Amino acid sequence: MDQSFAPMKNDLIVRAAWGQKVERPPMWVMRQAGRYLPEYHEAKGKRDFFECCRDPEVASTLTLQPIERFAGLVDAAIIFSDILVIPQALGMTVEMIDKKGPHFPQPLLTPTDGQYADVLKKDVDVAKELDYVYKAITLTRTKLAGRVPLIGFCGAPWTLFCYMVGNTKLSKECKTWIYKYPEETKALLQKTAEVCVEYLCLQVKAGAQLLQVFESSGAELSPASFKQFSGPYLAYIAKHVPLRLKELGLEPVPLIVFPKGQWYALDAVCDMGYNVVGLDWLHDPAEVVKVVGDRKIVIQGNADPGVLYGSHASITEVVQNMVEGFGWAGRKQGWIVNLGHGITPFVNPEDLRFFFEEVHRLTKTA
Numbered sequence: 001m002d003q004s005f006a007p008m009k010n011d012l013i014v015r016a017a018w019g020q021k022v023e024r025p026p027m028w029v030m031r032q033a034g035r036y037l038p039e040y041h042e043a044k045g046k047r048d049f050f051e052c053c054r055d056p057e058v059a060s061t062l063t064l065q066p067i068e069r070f071a072g073l074v075d076a077a078i079i080f081s082d083i084l085v086i087p088q089a090l091g092m093t094v095e096m097i098d099k100k101g102p103h104f105p106q107p108l109l110t111p112t113d114g115q116y117a118d119v120l121k122k123d124v125d126v127a128k129e130l131d132y133v134y135k136a137i138t139l140t141r142t143k144l145a146g147r148v149p150l151i152g153f154c155g156a157p158w159t160l161f162c163y164m165v166g167n168t169k170l171s172k173e174c175k176t177w178i179y180k181y182p183e184e185t186k187a188l189l190q191k192t193a194e195v196c197v198e199y200l201c202l203q204v205k206a207g208a209q210l211l212q213v214f215e216s217s218g219a220e221l222s223p224a225s226f227k228q229f230s231g232p233y234l235a236y237i238a239k240h241v242p243l244r245l246k247e248l249g250l251e252p253v254p255l256i257v258f259p260k261g262q263w264y265a266l267d268a269v270c271d272m273g274y275n276v277v278g279l280d281w282l283h284d285p286a287e288v289v290k291v292v293g294d295r296k297i298v299i300q301g302n303a304d305p306g307v308l309y310g311s312h313a314s315i316t317e318v319v320q321n322m323v324e325g326f327g328w329a330g331r332k333q334g335w336i337v338n339l340g341h342g343i344t345p346f347v348n349p350e351d352l353r354f355f356f357e358e359v360h361r362l363t364k365t366a
């Protein structure tokens, strides 16, 4: 694929992610293309969720919606897709049930369940199986015409595993696997990690300019289990993506990791090779700065998404706390503004606008 895209008019987030000093902190929001936007429902219509992901025209339209609505405020687009496209590429069936979320009708039950062996030995053609994502990325990058950079992403192996075993609210399934079948769990995590590396690199080939790995189910694990079932695979991805990009003749891109709920592992995650560590709202910004120390790590986050249900005064307070805690005025680097998790369906988009405007106002005067 030899495509040439328009030159970037705003590459703030790329410069910030490489650790450079920037004129203001870049910002975007996880799940910025989604159900809180009335235009999302309009464009999606009655289509199935995964049908939207598989249609590059629809996926690119949805990706662009927050960029258009919040022009001049949002500094990155994230491709409209889902982390669960990898389990699909591994041969599993995933349905998206309206108002409920993802459902695996045939989850992996035990290592002797034939499906486990099928998934483990499947020779996944990552280029072919996920071709529709690369097409959506290339089309979106073209339509963006340099307005803001485009983020590609995948789910981290542990998070994908939780879905693949059909995790329910009490975590019975994922806990049964790690405590009863640890070695079989690790074999599947390793297989998934290898698919993640290839998938992320092919997204770069298609036009993605930054990559984020979502460890959204991170909080399931104890610190000891993190060391076995999450950390090694996050580190594997951070180590192998740059190597594979080089093999493919592609330039390196900044890597972002989002280790949700893994506050105890912040120090370890900062040494894994990611350029940016995305944090949930359980972290106090000033404490984070102390843990990071003089490492060249950029922090992304971390406003409680719930503040967007609150008053404008509370939004201002949360933004102020981040601006001060991350020490923006004295540093002008090391921070990408985001929420501490995805924006929720019930938020009024105009309250998100207020959040963005407050970041601009308070970082200008900081």
Ligand SMILES: Cc1c2[nH]c(c1CCC(=O)O)Cc1[nH]c(c(CCC(=O)O)c1C)Cc1[nH]c(c(CCC(=O)O)c1C)Cc1[nH]c(c(C)c1CCC(=O)O)C2
Residues within 6 Å of the ligand: 029, 030, 031, 032, 033, 034, 035, 049, 078, 079, 080, 081, 082, 083, 084, 096, 098, 099, 100, 101, 102, 153, 214, 216, 341, 342
């Ligand atoms: C855990 C996870 C999933 N998917 C994703 C994660 C990691 C991020 C996170 O932790 O929130 C990642 C994701 N999913 C979606 C995006 C698109 C890009 C963006 O961030 O704007 C991204 C980056 C679209 C989506 N993915 C989904 C929707 C809603 C689909 C709909 O009902 O229209 C969207 C817009 C569905 C989805 N997909 C998933 C769940 C649990 C759900 C249902 C519940 C929910 O929406 O929060 C799995």
